[in-house]
């Protein structure tokens with residue numbers, strides 16, 4: 514349809530974010546393993562606080578999310594004034610792109626990087642530049658070689674979604690030392706809570722040491738609060754100050770603030786979730802191999818799986834079959850990974866059911 518009014522050229526060309534599907538028309542009960550939401554949902558403590566808080570929702574929320582920032586500052590031993598909160602980390606990523614780039618500038622992200630990065634670049638009117646991965650991993654060499662005079666921002670998810678690979682502390686440290694100081698490095702650590710590797714760092718240490726690094730985090734994954742839309746970032750103070758001018762005044766709703774405080778202090782829920790993830794990440798990876806498929810080794814709460822390009826066992830055919838059984842995985846055509854599916858680590862029952870159904874389809878003994 515032609516537009517009645519002329520729309521800003523940069524905005525008009527934005528490609529809409531395609532979320533994974535969450536419902537199947539014919540099935541009442543679905544197993545949803547498509548969006549990497551935590552296996553256990555929200556904790557019981559969050560359930561309780563939401564019930565108690567309900568009577569206060571007629572009030573405007575604290576525009577500074579002070580309570581939440583204090584909880585995060587205490588938990589991570591960082592300064593409250595260096596924390597910003599967003600309506601999901603998506604809001605923070607998009608706002609950062611608008612704050613630090615403009616038409617004519619370039620923003621780098623990996624070819625299998627999170628889809629919000631090119632969208633954030635488009636929203637800012639900047640040019641998104643795809644950087645080639647090597648073996649499903651962000652290649653810092655390729656990133657470095659893609660830097661031009663126009664480069665303003667580099668988005669790197671660590672660990673990366675949808676591949677599940679990660680960069681270690683030293684790799685990132687050396688990269689920050691090498692890049693020009695006028696380029697902003699955004700380390701998107703949405704899955705940081707899941708990582709048990711000793712050589713992994715979420716990026717907090719890098720933000721402390723540098724004026725051109727931001728680390729973003731989310732409550733959508735291990736904390737199970739995706740529906741409340743809550744993300745945060747740890748950044749140099751001057752960036753926090755600008756961010757707070759640019760964001761909408763009440764970008765974090767009060768239910769999210771209350772839940773976030775409880776979630777970040779609920780250590781036993783976190784430990785339980787982490788234990789579960791460690792065990793079932795290993796289990797699922799082995800089961801995928803037994804099916805004759807190729808899992809990409811992951812450190813997060815999902816596994817990328819490679820399927821044969823064509824025929825009965827292609828990602829497309831297997832996905833249709835799974836949907837007919839009420840099981841939703843993430844298709845990845847929008848990442849140019851047509852013959853892959855991504856599986857989130859769900860509950861024990863969900864994963865056992867998935868493997869049982871797959872074994873029937875692949876004609877393996879059950």
Ligand SMILES: Cc1ncc(COP(=O)(O)O)c(C=O)c1O
Nearest residue numbers: 601602603670674703731733744
């Ligand atoms: C790497 C990465 N960053 C950011 C996000 C967005 O998270 P939020 O729900 O906080 O917007 C996701 C969600 O899938 C993600 O995978």
